[in-house]
Amino acid sequence: MKVVIVDYGSQYTQLIARVIRELGYYSQVVQYDEPLDTDEVGAVIFSGGPESVYEENSPGLPEWFERYNGKVLGICYGMQLVVHALGGAVEQGKTAEYGRTELEIIKDDDIFSGIEKHLTVWMSHGDHVKKLPKTFKTIAKSKDGIIAAATDEKKFWLLQFHPEVRHTSYGREIIENFLSRVCKLVPNWSLEDFIKQKINELREHLSGKKVVAALSGGVDSSVACVLVHRAIGENLLNVFVDHGLLRKNEEEEVPRIFRQVLGLNLLKIDARKVFLEKLRGIVDPEKKRKIIGEQFIRVFEKEAKRYGATHLIQGTIYSDVIESAKSGKKTAAIKSHHNVGGLPQRMDLEIVEPLKNLFKDEVRIVGEMLGIPRSIIHRQPFPGPGLGVRIVGEITEEKLEILKEADDVFIQVLKETGWYEKTWQAFSVLLPVRSVGVRGDKRAYDYVLALRSVDSVEGMTADWSRLPHEILDLASRRILNRVKGIGRVVYDISSKPPATIEWE
Ligand SMILES: Nc1ncnc2c1ncn2[C@@H]1O[C@H](COP(=O)(O)OP(=O)(O)OP(=O)(O)O)[C@@H](O)[C@H]1O
Numbered sequence: 062m063k064v065v066i067v068d069y070g071s072q073y074t075q076l077i078a079r080v081i082r083e084l085g086y087y088s089q090v091v092q093y094d095e096p097l098d099t100d101e102v103g104a105v106i107f108s109g110g111p112e113s114v115y116e117e118n119s120p121g122l123p124e125w126f127e128r129y130n131g132k133v134l135g136i137c138y139g140m141q142l143v144v145h146a147l148g149g150a151v152e153q154g155k156t157a158e159y160g161r162t163e164l165e166i167i168k169d170d171d172i173f174s175g176i177e178k179h180l181t182v183w184m185s186h187g188d189h190v191k192k193l194p195k196t197f198k199t200i201a202k203s204k205d206g207i208i209a210a211a212t213d214e215k216k217f218w219l220l221q222f223h224p225e226v227r228h229t230s231y232g233r234e235i236i237e238n239f240l241s242r243v244c245k246l247v248p249n250w251s252l253e254d255f256i257k258q259k260i261n262e263l264r265e266h267l268s269g270k271k272v273v274a275a276l277s278g279g280v281d282s283s284v285a286c287v288l289v290h291r292a293i294g295e296n297l298l299n300v301f302v303d304h305g306l307l308r309k310n311e312e313e314e315v316p317r318i319f320r321q322v323l324g325l326n327l328l329k330i331d332a333r334k335v336f337l338e339k340l341r342g343i344v345d346p347e348k349k350r351k352i353i354g355e356q357f358i359r360v361f362e363k364e365a366k367r368y369g370a371t372h373l374i375q376g377t378i379y380s381d382v383i384e385s386a387k388s389g390k391k392t393a394a395i396k397s398h399h400n401v402g403g404l405p406q407r408m409d410l411e412i413v414e415p416l417k418n419l420f421k422d423e424v425r426i427v428g429e430m431l432g433i434p435r436s437i438i439h440r441q442p443f444p445g446p447g448l449g450v451r452i453v454g455e456i457t458e459e460k461l462e463i464l465k466e467a468d469d470v471f472i473q474v475l476k477e478t479g480w481y482e483k484t485w486q487a488f489s490v491l492l493p494v495r496s497v498g499v500r501g502d503k504r505a506y507d508y509v510l511a512l513r514s515v516d517s518v519e520g521m522t523a524d525w526s527r528l529p530h531e532i533l534d535l536a537s538r539r540i541l542n543r544v545k546g547i548g549r550v551v552y553d554i555s556s557k558p559p560a561t562i563e564w565e
Pocket residue numbers: 274275276277278279280281282283300301302303304374375376377381400440441442443444445446
């Protein structure tokens with residue numbers, strides 16, 4: 062029996078799938094208007110979504126729903142949809158709930174089995190349930206008094222919060238309770254199955270062909286390359302692009318680490334000039350991302366032609382896909398990740414993305430299973446567009462120099478104090494804002510630098526790291542004393558949602 066997740070366009074649909082994978086159940090994501098054979102379905106989950114149920118033409122119940130006799134977990138939009146369809150009322154709230162919210166369980170239920178009465182959950186909604194359908198009871202409320210969970214104790218279990226995100230405490234337990242206690246399913250799936258299946262698929266698809274791989278030295282592309290290497294052996298050329306938007310010294314370190322640690326060869330292409338030329342004068346973040354995406358492909362096409370390759374391996378993972386709105390029909394575009402939403406229309410290469418449906422931490426586990434050393438697997442993520450999306454607004458060579466230096470100081474401070482390993486991702490952002498200062502009795506007028514450090518598991522939700530004041534103080538003083546061009550340092554204390562990790 063499988064678990065079916067009906068996608069209403071949530072940013073977190075695949076996170077639901079992944080929690081279910083982790084719990085050892087097989088799951089399938091379907092669009093809300095896709096047909097489905099309901100025979101093998103043991104549980105159904107309705108995802109959240111960006112629309113409002115009371116609006117005309119908002120997505121409704123699936124056509125097959127009448128034929129399905131099992132139980133349903135409705136999350137956020139999924140909850141609101143069920144309430145609306147069964148005669149309850151949903152309205153826009155005066156205030157929204159985004160990020161951390163306190164919850165109180167007010168009635169015992171199987172889905173809350175083994176869970177404390179007061180817990181922290183993550184919300185991401187502006188609408189809420191005003192009135193439940195007749196046969197439903199409220200089983201949990203948020204601190205603001207909003208109905209946070211309800212059930213009819215027969216078919217529907219509804220949650221206004223997101224149990225699938227890591228920042229919700231007991232989220233996994235809630236989903237597990239739903240699958241095992243409410244739906245009575247038994248687990249039988251693993252990531253080892255995934256590796257075996259992928260290597261076979263890659264072999265079938267690529268054997269006898271020449272292939273280039275886009276290798277950044279980051280976690281995802283390293284794992285993707287090793288996986289493909291396992292599948293097809295020698296006919297693989299790894300290409301690393303220096304686009305001029307890399308961190309300080311990275312253009313030397315990546316090839317060195319890769320050859321030394323993995324023993325894999327890698328071709329470094331110096332494309333600094335074209336990237337920076339194409340980006341000159343561009344301010345809009347989406348335009349920047351698309352230019353970067355296109356230039357990457359042009360470099361790979363050129364190298365593929367030289368090598369005689371027809372396919373390009375990318376280390377795309379699910380968060381890249383979802384934020385670029387390339388997954389479900391109703392998914393909103395948040396930002397075009399260079400390797401997905403930023404790809405050009407016309408391309409000579411067929412793209413192969415073996416990790417496309419996995420999340421960062423699953424990719425790390427696959428990497429460990431493949432025997433890749435920790436020093437690569439546990440590197441912090443670094444976005445393909447690099448410092449290009451960390452200089453807010455126009456990119457200039459002067460700003461690149463300033464940001465490289467400042468970021469290097471911040472990262473060194475974290476490393477020296479043991480905080481680098483404790484944070485999921487830490488970096489600096491150069492703002493297009495200048496501010497007045499006084500240095501040695503002289504007036505100064507320099508840029509503002511934002512430090513960002515977040516705690517996360519897979520980058521889909523994140524909270525700002527509670528760095529001790531002394532660490533922030535040390536970083537700020539060192540940057541202000543050492544980096545010319547920075548006149549003020551601030552710390553970003555926004556969670557995702559409603560912010561994102563990168564600023565652009
Ligand atoms: N400088 C680069 N040279 C070649 N390919 C790159 C470069 N930067 C990114 N890519 C390609 O784009 C993909 C997406 O980049 P992304 O940063 O998400 O992944 P990653 O670098 O492999 O891992 P990490 O998220 O840990 O940095 C990479 O997997 C890789 O295929």
